Amino acid sequence: MILQDKLGEEADTFYKALISAHEGLTEAQSHTLNARLVLMMANQIGDLGMLTDIFETALQDLPD
Amino acid sequence: MAYDYTPFPYTPPPGLTHAEPRHRVVIVGAGPIGLAMAVDLALQGIATVVLDDNNVVSVGSRAICWAKRSLEICDRLGIGERMLAKGVTWKVGRNFHKGDQVYAFDLQPDMGFKYPAFINLQQYYVEQYLIDRAREFSDLIDLRFLNKVIAHTDCGDHVKLEVSTPDGDYPLEAEYYIACDGAGSPTRERMQLALDGQTFDENFLIVDVEMETSPFGDHATPERWFWFAPPFHSGQSALLHKQPDNIYRIDLQLGPDTDPKEEATEAKVRPRITAIVGDAPFRIDWMSVYRFRCARLNRFVHNRVIFAGDSAHVVSPFGARGGNGGIQDVDNLGWKLALVLQGKASPELLESYNEERVEAADENMFNSACATNFMTPRSSIERLFRDQVLALAARHPFARKLINSGRLSQPCVLSGSSLQTSGSAPLSPGHALLDAPLTGRAGPAWLVTEAQGRFTLVTANDQPLPDITGIERIGIDQAESCYPCFADSEGCFKARYGTAHIYLFRPDGHVCAVFDTPDVDAIVTAHNRAMGATQ
Numbered sequence: 001m002i003l004q005d006k007l008g009e010e011a012d013t014f015y016k017a018l019i020s021a022h023e024g025l026t027e028a029q030s031h032t033l034n035a036r037l038v039l040m041m042a043n044q045i046g047d048l049g050m051l052t053d054i055f056e057t058a059l060q061d062l063p064d
Numbered sequence: 065m066a067y068d069y070t071p072f073p074y075t076p077p078p079g080l081t082h083a084e085p086r087h088r089v090v091i092v093g094a095g096p097i098g099l100a101m102a103v104d105l106a107l108q109g110i111a112t113v114v115l116d117d118n119n120v121v122s123v124g125s126r127a128i129c130w131a132k133r134s135l136e137i138c139d140r141l142g143i144g145e146r147m148l149a150k151g152v153t154w155k156v157g158r159n160f161h162k163g164d165q166v167y168a169f170d171l172q173p174d175m176g177f178k179y180p181a182f183i184n185l186q187q188y189y190v191e192q193y194l195i196d197r198a199r200e201f202s203d204l205i206d207l208r209f210l211n212k213v214i215a216h217t218d219c220g221d222h223v224k225l226e227v228s229t230p231d232g233d234y235p236l237e238a239e240y241y242i243a244c245d246g247a248g249s250p251t252r253e254r255m256q257l258a259l260d261g262q263t264f265d266e267n268f269l270i271v272d273v274e275m276e277t278s279p280f281g282d283h284a285t286p287e288r289w290f291w292f293a294p295p296f297h298s299g300q301s302a303l304l305h306k307q308p309d310n311i312y313r314i315d316l317q318l319g320p321d322t323d324p325k326e327e328a329t330e331a332k333v334r335p336r337i338t339a340i341v342g343d344a345p346f347r348i349d350w351m352s353v354y355r356f357r358c359a360r361l362n363r364f365v366h367n368r369v370i371f372a373g374d375s376a377h378v379v380s381p382f383g384a385r386g387g388n389g390g391i392q393d394v395d396n397l398g399w400k401l402a403l404v405l406q407g408k409a410s411p412e413l414l415e416s417y418n419e420e421r422v423e424a425a426d427e428n429m430f431n432s433a434c435a436t437n438f439m440t441p442r443s444s445i446e447r448l449f450r451d452q453v454l455a456l457a458a459r460h461p462f463a464r465k466l467i468n469s470g471r472l473s474q475p476c477v478l479s480g481s482s483l484q485t486s487g488s489a490p491l492s493p494g495h496a497l498l499d500a501p502l503t504g505r506a507g508p509a510w511l512v513t514e515a516q517g518r519f520t521l522v523t524a525n526d527q528p529l530p531d532i533t534g535i536e537r538i539g540i541d542q543a544e545s546c547y548p549c550f551a552d553s554e555g556c557f558k559a560r561y562g563t564a565h566i567y568l569f570r571p572d573g574h575v576c577a578v579f580d581t582p583d584v585d586a587i588v589t590a591h592n593r594a595m596g597a598t599q
Contacts, residue, residue: 012468
């Protein structure tokens with residue numbers, strides 16, 4: 001699957017918010033935050049087929 | 065060949081021997097912003113005295129990327145075509161991660177603009193062209209080199225200055241004092257005004273090299289190359305840009321723990337450059353080590369003292385928002401100050417300069433800070449996100465949109481400004497004009513050249529435009545009329561503006577109102593609002 005852009009003009013604002021959310025956290029806390037984010041975003045997507053495709057796509061070319 | 069920094073002549077100013085009459089405007093700083101300000105005011109018949117503590121143009125290339133909007137403003141000031149002829153036009157940017165290209169962009173795929181998205185031109189050329197242009201207004205622009213302002217006092221309805229020259233000090237008075245004295249503004253220091261914002265810990269090395277062989281290799285057209293973590297400069301970032309005269313700009317991130325004095329030496333810099341350009345011979349033209357800030361004054365207008373350019377706001381260079389932001393300050397302030405000095409608008413109109421350019425500075429700071437953060441991750445998690453954006457970008461368009469090696473300067477949209485009359489059209493109020501090629505009785509023309517510098521009504525609908533004092537008119541594809549009419553010879557005007565609306569442009573080319581019909585009362589009301597009248 002090829003993921004087209006859906007953030008449009010908000011891309012930089014989103015990225016800034018994501019990085020700000022992690023600011024000041026320990027690495028372990030950041031892992032926890034990321035896990036929560038994945039679960040919450042998956043629920044918002046709410047489409048198992050799409051989620052499975054995303055898992056497969058994200059696993060491609062995973063560095064060693 | 066290295067630029068010839070011929071000093072400008074110093075002439076002892078009249079104030080040394082007798083008291084000068086109070087001037088209308090004194091501009092402190094003869095950099096690109098101060099000089100552009102003087103030319104803009106001269107075009108409107110306003111005399112200025114320009115004071116500078118130095119007597120040469122900018123040493124080193126400094127601001128090099130001039131955006132389309134700046135070129136359009138410089139077109140109005142009379143140096144746009146000269147900049148375009150000398151500058152290097154580029155529009156393709158390539159982003160690399162390690163050794164591989166991850167994404168390339170084309171800045172301006174559309175045709176039908178007099179000026180390209182960007183040119184690269186050293187700041188010293190822009191200053192030289194502005195000085196040449198200023199000298200064409202010898203009765204209005206009084207350029208005084210080696211005149212250093214050492215004190216100033218705001219006296220309510222004028223400002224008193226103390227100026228130091230090689231022949232001694234003298235006093236000067238002016239109704240308005242425009243501080244264009246740069247990032248280290250002595251005016252700001254004297255007034256004890258702080259710049260608030262973000263400072264980045266990273267040091268960046270900026271080097272101009274002159275070389276015959278292009279470091280871009282076989283790429284015939286000039287481009288902008290940006291590397292995240294390049295193989296030749298481990299873990300950091302690098303930028304390569306071409307300027308005229310075979311000069312290439314190289315920016316290298318050095319990390320937070322480097323000593324700027326030690327880094328800015330030929331012995332340290334040469335091997336870093338060789339790592340990028342290979343074995344080809346080169347000459348180092350200029351170098352500097354910077355730590356960037358994104359910060360601004362709380363207010364740009366302090367009664368009779370007005371700040372413009374870097375004295376008011378500083379940004380990191382990624383996105384070319386420093387020089388371009390300053391030129392837009394001039395464009396915004398020039399017509400307002402002229403109207404106030406001509407008695408056609410209340411001094412309160414100047415408050416809208418503060419409102420509009422503070423908003424623009426915030427937009428420029430946001431964009432520059434986002435880019436700088438993206439290229440200098442401050443934590444391991446930030447670096448992880450950044451590197452995965454770059455990794456995903458090869459296949460996924462969404463990730464390309466997140467790569468940030470600088471969001472290149474765009475004109476600010478002034479939609480919330482109190483001078484605008486709200487409305488909806490293909491180009492809505494607040495936007496800067498979009499150029500279009502036209503054909504007039506005298507031959508080919510451009511909208512930017514015809515419609516800037518005055519309040520102007522422009523339409524491509526078939527209803528005649530009314531004659532209103534203080535407003536010029538331009539008809540597109542209209543029958544012959546008593547005002548200038550042009551043919552939309554390539555269809556660009558209609559594509560960008562449609563045919564349903566009448567647009568009212570401010571002198572700085574921003575749309576301030578749109579109308580469905582040539583309703584004189586509505587147009588007069590919008591015109592008055594744009595000049596600061598409170599209803």
